[in-house]
Amino acid sequence: MMVRKTIAAGLCALMLAAAPASAQGPAPDRALLQLDWIPTGEHAAYFAGVGRGFWRDQGIELALARGYGSGDTVNKLAAGAAQFGVADLGAVLAARARQDVPVKSISAVYTHSPHSLFVLRSSGITTFRGLEGRRIAVTPGNSHRLYFPEVARRAGTDPERITWVNTDASAMAALLITRRVDAAPFYSIHHYYTNKAALSAREEIVVLPFVETGFAIYAASVATTDDMLAKNPELVRRFLRGLQKSFEWARDNQAEACKLHVARNPEVAQDDCEGSLKAVMGFVFTDHARETGLGRFGAERLANTWRVVAESLQLPPPGTRPRRWIQACCRDPARSGEQELRQRRGLAGCVADGGSGEFVAIVGASGCGKSTLLRLVAGLVPTTAGRVVLGGTAVTEPRADTAMVFQAATLLPWADVLRNVTFPLRLMRKAKGKMLGDTEARARALLATAGLAGFEHRLPRELSGGMQQRVAICRALLQDPRVLLMDEPFGALDALTREEMSLELLRIWQGREMAVVFVTHSIPEAVLLADRVVVMSPAPAASPRSSRSACPARAASNRRAARRSSGRRSASGR
Known part of the structure; x- marks a missing residue:
């Protein structure tokens, strides 16, 4: 275990x-x-x-x-x-x-990743495409070997047709420079001294960075x-x-x-x-x-x-x-560990009575603990005191009925829209050893609901920022969560796209028995979206204040507008 x-x-x-x-x-x-x-x-x-x-x-x-x-x-x-x-x-x-x-x-x-492949300029290799039949040096357990199969597949290269030559770390550069192998994996930061050795042998090293394929x-x-x-x-x-x-x-x-x-x-x-x-x-x-x-x-x-x-x-x-496989030891208590501890101590009682299907917005100054609250509810970090309860059960680990949407879309850059949406359930299918036959059909239906029909096989780089966030939301909704946690999901979008996405979110939320906890810095956005707004004090020890929307008629009007917008959305813009 x-x-x-x-x-x-x-x-x-x-x-x-x-x-x-x-x-x-x-x-x-x-x-x-x-x-x-x-x-x-x-x-x-x-x-x-x-x-x-x-x-x-x-x-x-x-x-x-x-x-x-x-x-x-x-x-x-x-x-x-x-x-x-x-x-x-x-x-x-x-x-x-x-x-x-x-x-x-x-x-x-x-x-971020400095993983790369070093090749000789004289080899004619300029991309990861067409490496079948080539010989690549590698040390046992080298981390590049972990990632390379997916890099190759995205470039259209069959990784099974590459010959890997096991060697010692100190011999890899020499094997490459003397042409005994066609390529060798190095961190890009090793280029200076490796290329210096190559130049002395009348060769030149060319770097093919993994990061160019999206390895953030x-x-x-x-x-x-x-x-x-x-x-x-x-x-x-x-x-x-x-x-x-x-x-x-x-x-x-x-x-x-x-x-x-x-x-x-x-x-x-x-x-x-x-x-x-x-x-x-x-x-x-x-x-x-x-x-x-x-x-x-x-x-x-x-x-x-x-x-x-x-x-x-x-x-x-x-x-x-x-x-669970990293240890969050406090490296810098003045900046990080102490602040997070203070934040977690100040969150008791927040959103304590959130109802089924309720939309709760959380606003507050930077550093007051809004994102920490979401991580606690998601089970990503433990509480230092008290407990978080969902549906009468204490949250002690990530739950299948809770999904989270981050500020960035965090899509797999090499996977198309449909694969990104179905990725979590495809992993679950492998783990449980059973087929989820309706997964793709449900994903297509969600994408259509989000105005992304026809974009199923586009890569993330071919989508606008707003469209990428819709994909991330669909990925979360495919799990049929009881609670959807959203950490400033529209914070990086321009004003027009942000307003459109707010209405889109309300429209998608309609008819779902799902609670939403939505973190934002924008008070107008909170009023537009939420049934209830929780205001967190800049001082983490102070109790957060919660109030119902002062403009229920406005909220209802906004939701009707969201429903009407479904008939006149343009998939070309956002």
């Missing part, structure tokens, strides 16, 4: 209470960090952190070991050969789903074992403090960080290290990291990462969710 319970709240509370750690007692704790690859400039922040004593300041004597791919790192962690490891999040998710390997990711490192997913992460989290959370917390300090210092002192790295790894040239480290920082310190907090996982991108992993490997869904 998959490990379900998380100790995130306990870790956060301990972290808030604890003063910065220093070595206490006669000797520091000893720990090994297993890297995911040979120690290139990509790993300079780790070596610089050791050299500067950032982990020693936390009472940890940290050793570093070279890696042989993410899969190997996960296996070594599970076997107890290392306390911490750097591994692609996809490799961790796949290991949990396939074999219930007791390893969890505890910190995001790369918040987490990549490298730091992981540890379930046992470590359960028995020594305080060590995990101190390790993460040292990790954060190491990356922040390396970002601000890249040349000096590389000097420390080269001193430990003299085979790496200083300019190679600086080129790689500069590229790495573009994947670590991103807008997404600023929104979520450095090292923390966002629910939306985590869900998208799991969808990509599951689709690529054709995995049946386990009896859990990927959020």
